[in-house]
Amino acid sequence: GDSVTQMEGPVTLSEEAFLTINCTYTATGYPSLFWYVQYPGEGLQLLLKATKADDKGSNKGFEATYRKETTSFHLEKGSVQVSDSAVYFCALSTDDYKLSFGAGTTVTVRA
Amino acid sequence: NAGVTQTPKFRVLKTGQSMTLLCAQDMNHEYMYWYRQDPGMGLRLIHYSVGEGTTAKGEVPDGYNVSRLKKQNFLLGLESAAPSQTSVYFCASSIRGTQYFGPGTRLLVL
Numbered sequence: 001g002d003s004v005t006q007m008e009g010p011v012t013l014s015e016e017a018f019l020t021i022n023c024t025y026t027a028t029g030y031p032s033l034f035w036y037v038q039y040p041g042e043g044l045q046l047l048l049k050a051t052k053a054d055d056k057g058s059n060k061g062f063e064a065t066y067r068k069e070t071t072s073f074h075l076e077k078g079s080v081q082v083s084d085s086a087v088y089f090c091a092l093s094t095d096d097y098k099l100s101f102g103a104g105t106t107v108t109v110r111a
Numbered sequence: 112n113a114g115v116t117q118t119p120k121f122r123v124l125k126t127g128q129s130m131t132l133l134c135a136q137d138m139n140h141e142y143m144y145w146y147r148q149d150p151g152m153g154l155r156l157i158h159y160s161v162g163e164g165t166t167a168k169g170e171v172p173d174g175y176n177v178s179r180l181k182k183q184n185f186l187l188g189l190e191s192a193a194p195s196q197t198s199v200y201f202c203a204s205s206i207r208g209t210q211y212f213g214p215g216t217r218l219l220v221l
Contacts, residue, residue: 004153032208043115043201043212044154051208089153093208097142097161098169101153 002027006090006102013080013109021075021105023064023090031092033057033066033073034099038087047075047088080109113137115213117202123219124192132187132216134202142205143185144169145177147198148215154201160185192220 007022025031032051036044048057053068062077073090090102118133134143141162146154156169160179174196176188185204189196197220203210 034209036212041214043214044203044210045212046209049209097205097208098144098156098159099154099210101155103151103153 002031002092002094002100004090004092004100004102006088006105008103008105010106010108013107015081015109015111016079017109019075019077019080019084019107021088021090021107023073023075023102025071025073025090025092027071027092027094027100029094030068031094033064034091034093035062035064035073035075036089036091036101038089038104040086044089080107082109082111085109115202115204115211117200117213117216119216120214121217121219123221124189125221126193128192129188129190130192130218131189132200132202132218134185134187134213135183136185136202136204136211137183138204138206138211139182140204140206140211141182143179144203144205144210145175145185145187146201146203147171148201149198157187157200192218194220196220 034049035047037047048059050057050066056065087104091099115136144159145157158177163182200216202213
């Protein structure tokens with residue numbers, strides 16, 4: 001079945017550091033790939049998505065590129081801020097209405 | 112435009128009690144979902160609906176029932192709560208593959 005594996009956390013960084021969260025997937029067909037972010041005490045919000053190979057999703061300084069050859073969708077940000085502290089979820093969808101989520105990665109950014 | 116709202120925000124139940132969680136969306140989305148979130152396990156799909164009057168089982172449906180009598184509402188019921196159902200429950204609705212989540216309901220079953 002479809003599944004997502006993302007790097008375990010927690011991840012602790014200093015402000016302005018570079019952030020990478022690894023995500024790999026297993027899926028039949030050609031999935032769409034997503035990154036969702038959950039800020040403390042809130043629901044999940046879509047951060048970015050990519051729907052086909054080599055697409056790059058970007059939002060709020062975050063980027064991720066859909067790599068079919070390595071079945072990966074790693075999330076990156078060049079300079080994190082304290083406000084980026086959150087839980088990040090990688091997810092995939094193969095049928096346009098159901099999502100399979102990774103376990104989530106907790107990121108803490110210290111001033 | 113409130114998006115997706117959930118009621119209640121927090122609830123404590125005793126084992127064996129029943130309750131209903133309400134989810135409402137004002138975006139006219141066809142698809143709605145109920146998830147549970149547990150530490151280290153991401154979100155797991157309980158039930159979903161692809162339109163008014165329809166429901167389907169997700170990954171972890173046992174112990175839960177749902178109803179979608181109106182397009183904007185999706186109810187999740189626990190008939191006889193168990194401690195294993197202690198979790199944070201999220202509702203979502205979707206359009207064109209993007210899901211929009213509510214703020215969550217934290218449920219503690221003693």
